[in-house]
Amino acid sequence: MASLKDVAKRANVSLMTVSRALNSPERLRPDTLACVQAAINELNYVPDLSAKKIRGARATPKTIGVLALDTVTTPFSVEIALSIEETARAHGWNSFVVNMFSDDSPEKIVDLLLSHRPGGIIYTTMGLRQVPVPAKLLTLPCVLANCESLHQPVASYIPDDEQGQYEGVKALLKAGYRRPLCLHLPFARLATVRRQKGLTRAGLEAGLSPETWIHCYMQDGDAHYQDIPAMIEAQMPQGKPTFDCVICGNDRIAFLVYQTLLSHGIRIPTDVGVLGYDNMVGIGDLFLPPLSTVQLPHYEIGRLSALHIINGDSHRETVRVASPWLHRASI
Known part of the structure; x- marks a missing residue:
């Protein structure tokens, strides 16, 4: 070279x-x-950027460092990372990603990130969660994407899960469904708690009692997706569903719902309607019939987080980004 x-x-x-x-x-x-x-x-x-830094530069101008916790292990990382990169380039900035996995030492990874001397930092996680923000990160402009600070206030951009679930369930009930089977993500997750608030609000507005609906919670860990068919079949005595629609914690659950219902000769949406959540990257349009779902706004979260750094915003608020309802043929 x-x-x-x-x-x-x-x-x-x-x-x-x-x-x-x-x-x-x-x-x-x-x-x-x-x-x-x-x-x-x-x-x-x-x-050679590293050589420039050794000669005394305090930061690499117009560069965003992205600290990605578990993000690259999921398809949604494409949306967040792509959005940050495209937004940065459109404004004459650059970006780079340092990945942090669950078994990494946070101190070492943060030091690695800061050794590149970014002009600002985006800390992003996959799966909405609350995180402790290392004090070293706050020595530079810092914003959280798809997560919230566990302690001190830090600007964050997160999905509006309550409103997204509200809009989806409202559309489901407006279509005439009245007896939902609710297959939730694990009970303690932030997304579960907030989406259930939206579900409850939509039910009450329709004059129904959401506490009387069937609620099942998946256990934590990907292996427990295998439990979903049994949860569904437990509500199908003699192969006949006691429910007329299924509200799914995410599109992966919806995929298993489709397989289970169709294997029993149950038609979607004529016999049972199905509502997903996430608009899973590359998959949402491939369900037959196409899955009605709620869009996780990861691209918009990445864009707004990058603009927060680029524009020099100083607020420390949590901004809830709209999660749009996508009407397709499963309802």
């Missing part, structure tokens, strides 16, 4: 002139700048 010295030699200028061409091009005469840029292009030179 070509070095700074190689560029200086090819352009027949000093190292300082090459440095100015990279960092302060307005300080050079146009002909000198053109000569250096030609040498850079000929040699395919890539600036």
Whole structure:
């Protein structure tokens, strides 16, 4: 790989002139700048950001560092990471991601992130949760994406799960369904608690009693998706459902609902309507019939979080981002 010295030699200028061409091009005469840029292009030179930092730079201007906790292990990471990157580039910024997994040392990962000297930090998680924010992160502009601070107030952008579930269930009930089977995510999750508030509000507004509906909670861990068919069949004596619709904690649950109902010859939506949640990336439109669901606004969360850093926003509030209801053929 070509070095700074190689560029200086090819352009027949000093190292300082090459440095100015990279960092302060307005300080050079146009002909000198053109000569250096030609040498850079000929040699395919890539600036060494770490070397710039060693020479005393406190931060890499216009760069967002993304601390991603468990995010890259899920398909939704595409939406958040892509949105941050696209928003940053559109405003003349760059971004980079440092991944942190559950068994990593938070202190070491944070130090690794800060060693790149970003101009601001987005801390993002997969699955809405409350997190302790390392004090070192708060030495720079910092915002949380898809999570909330467990202790000190930090600006955060999260899905409006209560409103999203309210809109979906409201549409379900408006379509005439009255006896839901509710297959929730694990009981203690933030998303479960907030979505259940939306579900209850929609039921009460329709003059129904949501506490009398059938409520089943999945246990924590992906292995427990295998429990969903048994939960459904327990409410189907002699293969006949006691419910007329299923409200699913997410689209993965909805996928299992489809398989179970269709295997018993139950038609969707004629016999039983199905409501999902998430609009699972790359899958939501592939259900037959297409699944009515609620969109997790991960792309918008990434965009707003990036703009928070780029615009220098200073508020420390939690912003709930709309989770749109997507009407398809399962209702």
